[in-house]
Amino acid sequence: MHIPDGFIDGKTAATTAALSAIGVGMALRQVKRELPPRKIPLLGLAAAFLFVAQMVNFPVAGGTSGHLIGGVLVAALLGPSAAVVVVTTVLIVQCLLFADGGVTALGANIFNMAIIDSVGGYAMYRLICRCIGGNGGRVTAIAFAGWFSVVLAAISCAGQLAWSGTVGWAAGFPAMAAVHMLIGIGEGLIGALVFLAIQRTRPDLISDAAQVQKPEGWGELARYGLLATLGAAIFVAPFACPWPDGLERLAQKLGFAGKAAKHLFPALAPDYQTPGVHWAEGATALAGVVGALVVFVLAWLLGRLLVPANREES
Amino acid sequence: MSSRWLNHHHAPPLSAMHRLPAALKLGLGFAIIVGTVLAPARWTGWYAGVLALLIVAWAMSRIPAMFLMKRVLALSPFVLGVTLVNALQTSHRGQGLVVGAKSALCLLTVILVSNTTPFSQILRVLKKVRVPGLLITTIALMHRYLFVLGDEASRMHRARLSRTFTSAHRVRWQAFATVVSQLFVRASERAERIYDAMCARGWK
Numbered sequence: 392m393h394i395p396d397g398f399i400d401g402k403t404a405a406t407t408a409a410l411s412a413i414g415v416g417m418a419l420r421q422v423k424r425e426l427p428p429r430k431i432p433l434l435g436l437a438a439a440f441l442f443v444a445q446m447v448n449f450p451v452a453g454g455t456s457g458h459l460i461g462g463v464l465v466a467a468l469l470g471p472s473a474a475v476v477v478v479t480t481v482l483i484v485q486c487l488l489f490a491d492g493g494v495t496a497l498g499a500n501i502f503n504m505a506i507i508d509s510v511g512g513y514a515m516y517r518l519i520c521r522c523i524g525g526n527g528g529r530v531t532a533i534a535f536a537g538w539f540s541v542v543l544a545a546i547s548c549a550g551q552l553a554w555s556g557t558v559g560w561a562a563g564f565p566a567m568a569a570v571h572m573l574i575g576i577g578e579g580l581i582g583a584l585v586f587l588a589i590q591r592t593r594p595d596l597i598s599d600a601a602q603v604q605k606p607e608g609w610g611e612l613a614r615y616g617l618l619a620t621l622g623a624a625i626f627v628a629p630f631a632c633p634w635p636d637g638l639e640r641l642a643q644k645l646g647f648a649g650k651a652a653k654h655l656f657p658a659l660a661p662d663y664q665t666p667g668v669h670w671a672e673g674a675t676a677l678a679g680v681v682g683a684l685v686v687f688v689l690a691w692l693l694g695r696l697l698v699p700a701n702r703e704e705s
Numbered sequence: 706m707s708s709r710w711l712n713h714h715h716a717p718p719l720s721a722m723h724r725l726p727a728a729l730k731l732g733l734g735f736a737i738i739v740g741t742v743l744a745p746a747r748w749t750g751w752y753a754g755v756l757a758l759l760i761v762a763w764a765m766s767r768i769p770a771m772f773l774m775k776r777v778l779a780l781s782p783f784v785l786g787v788t789l790v791n792a793l794q795t796s797h798r799g800q801g802l803v804v805g806a807k808s809a810l811c812l813l814t815v816i817l818v819s820n821t822t823p824f825s826q827i828l829r830v831l832k833k834v835r836v837p838g839l840l841i842t843t844i845a846l847m848h849r850y851l852f853v854l855g856d857e858a859s860r861m862h863r864a865r866l867s868r869t870f871t872s873a874h875r876v877r878w879q880a881f882a883t884v885v886s887q888l889f890v891r892a893s894e895r896a897e898r899i900y901d902a903m904c905a906r907g908w909k
Contacts, residue, residue, distance in 0.1 A: 432903065440889050447885065468889070586886075
């Protein structure tokens with residue numbers, strides 16, 4: 392998902408760079424405030440770990456292979472702000488040293504993978520942890536949040552490419568979303584297995600992480616959420632959202648309905664049979680929701696299946 | 706486990722390109738990349754000029770051509786993919802080629818600069834342009850231990866290969882997760898030792 396140079400035009404590069412600078416600045420301040428000095432070298436080592444873990448390929452169905460992105464895993468282990476710093480570091484080194492991901496696209500890549508992926512996924516992780524308690528809940532949360540984060544990042548990436556005029560939204564969005572809905576399954580599964588394996592060998596590392604995740608962490612998440620929403624409003628909403636069109640439609644309907652108020656309900660029903668474009672959008676949304684539900688059930692089963700065997704350690 | 710990322714080209718150490726000041730190389734590289742990204746498609750002169758400059762830089766750097774080719778090929782599947790997708794849509798064909806050309810030029814620039822500039826000098830330049838200290842520390846530590854952890858991962862990989870010869874999928878996933886988790890555990894143990902060592906040397 393590393394966007395190379397040339398795929399993003401000036402305005403997109405400048406906007407994403409500004410958003411990422413704000414996000415990374417927030418993360419650095421938060422890390423300085425709450426991370427004990429003892430843990431500072433861990434940031435660098437976690438970044439090196441993530442880089443190496445991303446190079447180890449795992450098999451995906453059909454003979455292809457994928458690799459871990461790991462934002463959610465790091466966020467669950469070290470906290471969201473630390474994860475932003477760690478993933479940003481990985482991206483900077485990949486860009487400057489290995490030419491993986493463009494220099495002008497660095498802002499966009501940081502926004503997608505360090506902020507949207509890690510923090511968005513982490514918010515989902517916390518939400519599920521709250522809803523399903525216990526260790527099984529945590530495993531479910533990591534698995535689903537891993538999948539969710541990859542899909543979110545892919546959608547944001549598709550939005551930036553479309554805003555730059557490189558790959559049209561109509562072609563880019565379904566391709567990116569569909570491919571990453573598959574890749575995300577691997578991400579979720581690996582994330583959950585790695586989390587369990589760490590818990591087996593060094594449970595103290597996980598409980599350290601739990602101490603960082605204080606309840607007031609939600610305010611921190613809200614700030615990132617604001618930033619992510621701003622980004623989404625800029626490069627995803629213009630394409631994804633049929634609002635201007637929809638509002639016009641609604642106004643027409645209301646105008647029509649106002650004239651013939653008695654026929655409101657009978658008149659609305661045939662109107663729902665909108666032209667094919669809207670059907671296609673509805674179908675895409677429906678496919679997304681169904682996909683998410685299926686993955687959630689799989690994640691939940693994973694949590695149920697894997698955890699009883701490990702209950703004595705937890 | 707592919708270790709192609711870790712093969713960096715640093716010999717011969719003192720070509721003319723290596724001796725140029727790092728700030729100059731990075732600044733010029735950045736200017737070339739930004740200029741190339743912003744240049745409209747019809748500025749063919751700009752692209753030709755950048756290409757000529759890059760060829761001169763390559764000749765000065767004495768990096769083997771094969772090495773450069775391999776790096777570009779390893780990194781370009783995404784570029785090729787998008788160029789192909791655009792080439793299939795007739796209305797976008799020209800644009801796809803322009804995007805491909807732009808990213809190839811930028812890619813070459815980054816590869817040439819990063820392979821002729823020691824990382825410590827890149828960090829010094831970053832510090833000069835006011836990148837926050839915590840980020841610099843993290844980047845420096847990451848770069849220092851990247852290769853150590855990479856070696857550790859390939860040792861674990863070799864050890865696993867020598868012990869098991871099944872490749873059932875379930876086992877493979879499990880084995881992969883074990884390797885990754887062990888890598889994290891070892892990284893955090895090392896981080897603790899590094900912290901002690903840094904304190905002993907007066908770091909604060």
